[in-house]
Amino acid sequence: MKVSAFTFIKNGQILGYPFIQSIKSILPIVDEFVINVGQSEDNTLDEIKKINDQKIRIIHSHWNDNMTDRGFVYGQQKMIAQFNCTGDWAFYIEGDEIYHENDLDKIYMSMKESYSNPDVEALIFDFYHFYGNGNSYLDSPGWYRTEARIIRNSLRTYAPDGLFWVVLNSNKNGRYPKAKHTGAKCYHYGWVRSESEMNLKSEKVQKYWGGSPKKIDYSKMDQSIIKKFQGTHPKIIQDWLPNDVELFQIDPSYKLTKKQKKHRVLIFFEKLFGLELSKKHFKLVK
Numbered sequence: 314m315k316v317s318a319f320t321f322i323k324n325g326q327i328l329g330y331p332f333i334q335s336i337k338s339i340l341p342i343v344d345e346f347v348i349n350v351g352q353s354e355d356n357t358l359d360e361i362k363k364i365n366d367q368k369i370r371i372i373h374s375h376w377n378d379n380m381t382d383r384g385f386v387y388g389q390q391k392m393i394a395q396f397n398c399t400g401d402w403a404f405y406i407e408g409d410e411i412y413h414e415n416d417l418d419k420i421y422m423s424m425k426e427s428y429s430n431p432d433v434e435a436l437i438f439d440f441y442h443f444y445g446n447g448n449s450y451l452d453s454p455g456w457y458r459t460e461a462r463i464i465r466n467s468l469r470t471y472a473p474d475g476l477f478w479v480v481l482n483s484n485k486n487g488r489y490p491k492a493k494h495t496g497a498k499c500y501h502y503g504w505v506r507s508e509s510e511m512n513l514k515s516e517k518v519q520k521y522w523g524g525s526p527k528k529i530d531y532s533k534m535d536q537s538i539i540k541k542f543q544g545t546h547p548k549i550i551q552d553w554l555p556n557d558v559e560l561f562q563i564d565p566s567y568k569l570t571k572k573q574k575k576h577r578v579l580i581f582f583e584k585l586f587g588l589e590l591s592k593k594h595f596k597l598v599k
Contacts, residue, residue: 314428316421317400317466318343321390322408323351323376324517326360329510331502332408333360334549339412340366342421343404349394351376372397381523387475395466401428402436403466409503410462413547416497423495424463432598434480435490436463438499444539445531445561447505447546447554453538454583454591455576461492461595462499477594492595500547504531505554532564535573538580539563 318339325332340346346369350358361371374393380386395403402424406412412420420436427433439459442451452458461478464470468490469481479487504511511529519526541560569577579590 314402314425315345315400316343316402316404316424317345317347317398318404318406319347319349319391319394319398320406320408321349321351321374321387321394322357322361323390324353324355325357325408326353326355327510328514328517329506330408331411331550331553332357333364334547334553335406335408335411336361336364336369338414338547338549339404339406339417339420340368342417343368344400345370345398347372347394347397349374349390349397351390370397378520381520384474384522386521388472391472391475395464395470395472398466400466402463404463406462407501407503409501409506411500411502411547411550413498413500413545414549416495419497420463420495423493423497427493432491433493434465434468435461435478435492435595436495437461437492437595437597438495438497440499440501441542442501442504443542444504444534446557446559447502448542448557448559449539449561450542451504451534451538452540453535453576454579454589455572456538456591457594458589458591459494459593459595460499461490463495464490489593489595491598493598500550502550502553531561533567534563535569535577536563537577 322332348371350371350373352375376386423436437459442456444451464478470478472478478490480490481487508529515526515529539561583590
């Protein structure tokens with residue numbers, strides 16, 4: 314069994330991505346790591362080269378600035394990296410995602426156990442979406458709780474917007490992959506970066522969704538979905554995290570948006586009927 318990891322990154326340094334920690338977090342369990350580095354305005358490429366690991370294979374790309382339809386350029390860049398993977402499994406990791414050292418054996422064994430089972434096309438993870446600091450995470454059906462990050466590399470797949478995969482049974486019809494749970498978690502730190510870095514990101518990338526930059530203000534959030542993190546962070550990210558020790562607090566005068574009110578209704582039904590109503594981009598198999 315050969316395992317490929319892959320990612321894409323552009324301006325990772327100035328946009329505050331913990332991309333070096335991200336790459337290093339799964340290096341021990343992969344055989345190769347394909348990194349698609351977009352033309353950047355900072356030292357992203359040099360920082361990746363400093364890792365100096367023989368498993369890493371760097372490719373270079375230029376983003377299509379004319380592609381402004383629903384973030385499809387992210388899907389393009391993701392697939393450029395995946396198309397260069399040579400492993401049986403392709404493990405996708407985004408530049409703000411980290412995996413815990415205590416979960417690595419579990420993840421590897423999940424790939425090994427499913428390797429000979431063609432009914433398992435992808436492997437999924439539960440997510441911690443940290444928000445504002447390392448002590449707070451978001452728990453809402455509006456924030457995907459579970460997602461596929463490992464795909465069988467012999468499938469005909471593509472990524473519409475970078476987040477998930479579609480399997481092509483034919484040239485006309487696609488479906489979500491059949492997936493098994495790894496039993497591990499993905500630690501997502503994108504919303505722990507400073508507001509200035511997040512606003513710079515908005516200025517740089519919002520055009521790929523066909524819109525103007527949106528102002529990021531961490532205080533504009535539904536306080537009821539911010540939960541206290543009780544676990545431990547991966548060792549590799551601990552020095553990167555802010556020193557806050559309290560639950561992140563939002564602006565008490567903030568008025569919920571229609572979408573946030575809708576999510577509160579979904580949470581009500583989740584609690585009432587024991588459901589889990591976040592969006593699924595996979596079909597769970599036993």
